Amino acid sequence: MSMNRHQHFEELISASLADDLSDAERAQLDAHLDGCAACRATLASFAEQRRIMAGLRHVAAPRDLGARVRAGVEGGAFAPVPWWRRPAVMFGGLGGGLAAVAGALLAIVLLNGSPEDPNVGLGSISPAPSTSLTASSTPAAESPGPSATPGASEAAASPSASAASVEASPEPDLYFAYTGAFDNLALSVVHGPTGETIAEIEAPLGPPIAAELSPDGQWLAYVTELGQSGLNEVHLTRIAARIPADDPADPPFADSPIEVGRTVSLGRSVAGSPFLERLAWSRRGHYLAYTLAAPEGGGTDAWVFDVTVGEAQQVTNFGDAYAGSWMPESLGTSLWLSRAGEQPVSYGLQFNDSGGGPSEPGDEVNGSTAAVNAFQPLLSPDGSRVIYWKGVMGQAGDVWTFIEGGAPYLADAPVDDNPSEFTNERPLFGDVTIDRDAFTSASIVWGADSDAYAVWNAQWTGIPQGANGEYPSPRRVYFGHASDSRGLTEDHAIDEADIPEGSSVVDVKVTTGRHLVITALRPVGGVMEAPAADLFIVTRNTGRVADDVTPVRSADDGWFGPAAYDASSELSAP
Amino acid sequence: MVVPGRVMWGEPTMTDRAAHAREAEFAHLFEEFSSPIYNYVLRMVGDPDRAADVTQDTFIKAYRKLDTVTEATSTRSWLYRIATNTAIDDMRRRRMVSVMPDDSPVFTNRADDRPGPEAQVLASTLDDRVQRALMTLRPNHRQCLLLSDLEDMSAQHIGEVMGLSYAAVRTLLCRARGEMRRALAAEGLAR
Numbered sequence: 001m002s003m004n005r006h007q008h009f010e011e012l013i014s015a016s017l018a019d020d021l022s023d024a025e026r027a028q029l030d031a032h033l034d035g036c037a038a039c040r041a042t043l044a045s046f047a048e049q050r051r052i053m054a055g056l057r058h059v060a061a062p063r064d065l066g067a068r069v070r071a072g073v074e075g076g077a078f079a080p081v082p083w084w085r086r087p088a089v090m091f092g093g094l095g096g097g098l099a100a101v102a103g104a105l106l107a108i109v110l111l112n113g114s115p116e117d118p119n120v121g122l123g124s125i126s127p128a129p130s131t132s133l134t135a136s137s138t139p140a141a142e143s144p145g146p147s148a149t150p151g152a153s154e155a156a157a158s159p160s161a162s163a164a165s166v167e168a169s170p171e172p173d174l175y176f177a178y179t180g181a182f183d184n185l186a187l188s189v190v191h192g193p194t195g196e197t198i199a200e201i202e203a204p205l206g207p208p209i210a211a212e213l214s215p216d217g218q219w220l221a222y223v224t225e226l227g228q229s230g231l232n233e234v235h236l237t238r239i240a241a242r243i244p245a246d247d248p249a250d251p252p253f254a255d256s257p258i259e260v261g262r263t264v265s266l267g268r269s270v271a272g273s274p275f276l277e278r279l280a281w282s283r284r285g286h287y288l289a290y291t292l293a294a295p296e297g298g299g300t301d302a303w304v305f306d307v308t309v310g311e312a313q314q315v316t317n318f319g320d321a322y323a324g325s326w327m328p329e330s331l332g333t334s335l336w337l338s339r340a341g342e343q344p345v346s347y348g349l350q351f352n353d354s355g356g357g358p359s360e361p362g363d364e365v366n367g368s369t370a371a372v373n374a375f376q377p378l379l380s381p382d383g384s385r386v387i388y389w390k391g392v393m394g395q396a397g398d399v400w401t402f403i404e405g406g407a408p409y410l411a412d413a414p415v416d417d418n419p420s421e422f423t424n425e426r427p428l429f430g431d432v433t434i435d436r437d438a439f440t441s442a443s444i445v446w447g448a449d450s451d452a453y454a455v456w457n458a459q460w461t462g463i464p465q466g467a468n469g470e471y472p473s474p475r476r477v478y479f480g481h482a483s484d485s486r487g488l489t490e491d492h493a494i495d496e497a498d499i500p501e502g503s504s505v506v507d508v509k510v511t512t513g514r515h516l517v518i519t520a521l522r523p524v525g526g527v528m529e530a531p532a533a534d535l536f537i538v539t540r541n542t543g544r545v546a547d548d549v550t551p552v553r554s555a556d557d558g559w560f561g562p563a564a565y566d567a568s569s570e571l572s573a574p
Numbered sequence: 575m576v577v578p579g580r581v582m583w584g585e586p587t588m589t590d591r592a593a594h595a596r597e598a599e600f601a602h603l604f605e606e607f608s609s610p611i612y613n614y615v616l617r618m619v620g621d622p623d624r625a626a627d628v629t630q631d632t633f634i635k636a637y638r639k640l641d642t643v644t645e646a647t648s649t650r651s652w653l654y655r656i657a658t659n660t661a662i663d664d665m666r667r668r669r670m671v672s673v674m675p676d677d678s679p680v681f682t683n684r685a686d687d688r689p690g691p692e693a694q695v696l697a698s699t700l701d702d703r704v705q706r707a708l709m710t711l712r713p714n715h716r717q718c719l720l721l722s723d724l725e726d727m728s729a730q731h732i733g734e735v736m737g738l739s740y741a742a743v744r745t746l747l748c749r750a751r752g753e754m755r756r757a758l759a760a761e762g763l764a765r
Contacts, residue, residue, distance in 0.1 A: 007748075010748050010751075010752070011744055013748075014744065014747050014748035014751050015729065015744050017723075018722060018726075018728065018729065020728060020744070045755050046751050049723070049751060050723045052758070052763065053704070054723055054724065055700075056701060056724060057701045058609075058613055059612070059613055059616055059622070060609070061612035061613075061626070061629065062622075062626045065608060065612065065626060066604065066608070068630045069630050069634060072630060072631075072633075072634040073600075073634055073637045180662070181714070184662075184714070184736070184737060186659060200635070200659075259641065261638060261642075
């Protein structure tokens with residue numbers, strides 16, 4: 001008798017102990033047991049084992065368990081705002097300008113406690129002071145971005161006097177943790193400064209590869225891989241309740257019907273293009289814009305999720321349209337929508353920030369926000385600058401890429417009297433000669449200070465350039481500043497050694513003018529291994545000084561990242 | 575055109591329920607399940623203090639997720655799933671669990687050796703030896719065996735807790751019994 005045959009009957013024996021056999025299986029097992037001494041011994045052994053297990057001593061639960069649970073529940077779930085958002089309530093009344101430093105302020109408040117919020121620090125889920133808190137409250141060594149400065153000065157007026165020296169924190173506000181065995185993975189959202197879990201999310205079929213926190217901190221939008229299907233899925237999880245505002249007119253839109261803790265799937269899309277992985281929140285967190293490309297020629301179109309109604313709406317039906325970013329506030333709540341093609345073009349679509357959404361999907365664009373000859377404009381958080389693409393686009397399978405003369409450009413954002421014009425245009429890469437064969441795509445992100453930006457996964461089809469003939473490289477991360485007249489150059493690549501050997505960059509966030517938070521995929525051995533990614537902070541040094549790399553979480557323990565942070569300029573608006 | 579993707583909303587189940595209804599539901603849940611969950615977790619983690627912490631966290635999470643329980647969900651399976659995940663998280667934090675596929679070689683768990691006061695109670699001879707044997711199992715084997723033989727759950731309910739198919743549970747349970755058989759033999763408790 002073969003080993004496999006024994007294994008089959010051992011499974012039946014095991015199931016029989018819980019009376020979990022069909023009649024046919026029972027008959028089959030009985031017949032086998034009659035002639036198999038080994039399986040009879042297995043039955044006796046398993047039955048004895050079950051008897052031993054069932055006879056384990058019942059231990060009384062601690063008497064204070066109920067009280068402990070009650071304290072935990074009242075310390076967290078009953079509060080209108082989760083603990084990690086409470087400091088924002090406290091500082092919200094100080095007049096704004098604090099969003100850029102919220103993470104660091106939070107760390108200090110939790111460290112010092114505050115008479116204004118007795119709930120902070122109470123309850124079992126409240127974070128305790130830790131070394132990571134101390135680290136996050138330490139001001140960055142270099143000058144922070146301009147947007148952080150007003151926050152720091154206003155923070156000095158706070159009752160929490162120790163906040164006076166707070167500057168932008170290099171740490172992310174949040175990051176994803178996708179951990180567990182390959183067949184039992186769990187997804188959670190972790191608070192960057194403390195390492196505490198903010199939300200646990202039903203695990204998707206693949207790891208998260210892009211994430212954006214809404215400006216009001218209530219929502220986390222993210223893209224996950226959909227197993228090995230070649231598709232991605234866009235999700236939205238509500239991670240916090242709305243913060244009560246002093247001004248009842250702010251925000252001007254209604255609260256969402258979607259409860260805290262709930263996750264909504266926003267659709268599936270062809271994977272593999274950075275143009276499809278952009279998640280764009282409107283300034284106040286009312287709308288999320290994103291793009292879905294259907295496989296097998298189904299077309300690419302832009303979608304917008306309206307938090308007030310808890311529904312997504314397809315806002316284009318061109319089949320070649322991508323969501324860009326939201327336009328400067330002076331132009332109202334308007335979304336740049338880009339159409340791919342030989343001459344890519346971007347339009348504005350106006351939304352109503354106080355109530356209903358846009359006009360009917362596919363309508364002609366509002367005349368006040370005319371077209372520009374650019375693809376997928378990416379506005380800086382403060383609305384002053386824009387990065388966009390130019391060139392000839394063509395379809396590669398189900399996605400569009402640049403096929404001739406493609407390259408990213410930087411310009412000053414349009415102002416209200418001339419919304420269709422990008423002024424002071426210059427190539428993002430200052431030392432790359434753009435010819436017919438050039439970039440097909442790249443991932444680009446702005447920093448919180450609206451000056452720093454990063455480019456990675458640059459797909460270059462032209463003749464290699466640069467000193468070592470490997471430039472631009474898809475394996476390098478280029479870190480530049482809009483205020484740098486040179487633009488990006490080969491020297492702006494962060495150190496090659498910053499990225500773990502063999503790893504590839506999945507996501508980059510620019511948290512200060514000198515810090516990047518990088519998610520890097522570590523190769524795994526096969527489908528039986530859980531995906532793994534390192535999350536780390538790179539402190540950029542110039543000249544011959546090597547960059548500093550600070551691990552946030554190691555891929556040894558699972559997949560960590562992407563990070564998310566509040567890059568909103570909304571809260572700093574007057 | 576064909577609209578790509580899908581838009582999906584969860585059906586609100588408790589959105590409009592009054593707070594006191596929620597409270598009553600939770601109180602009932604706690605009364606019925608706090609003791610079994612504590613014992614299950616105790617056997618999972620092997621330490622009374624940590625079991626109390628994990629049980630506490632389990633019910634706090636359950637309270638927050640109460641509105642995700644639907645008619646189709648077995649409340650018991652749902653609660654045990656939360657407890658299981660919380661216990662695994664706890665063990666992972668304490669480096670007692672490695673991420674590894676089911677077919678990897680057996681590794682030895684490092685039991686928490688802090689002797690809490692209740693540990694003395696737990697450490698009656700038979701219990702102690704069975705618990706030691708349990709702690710040598712892979713976490714998913716231990717979990718499956720406890721759910722079956724301690725909690726008397728059916729394969730279907732174990733599947734709900736562990737996120738596995740009925741067939742996978744039967745296979746896993748059989749492997750767990752084989753592993754436990756060897757572990758008990760090492761403790762002199764089985765052939």
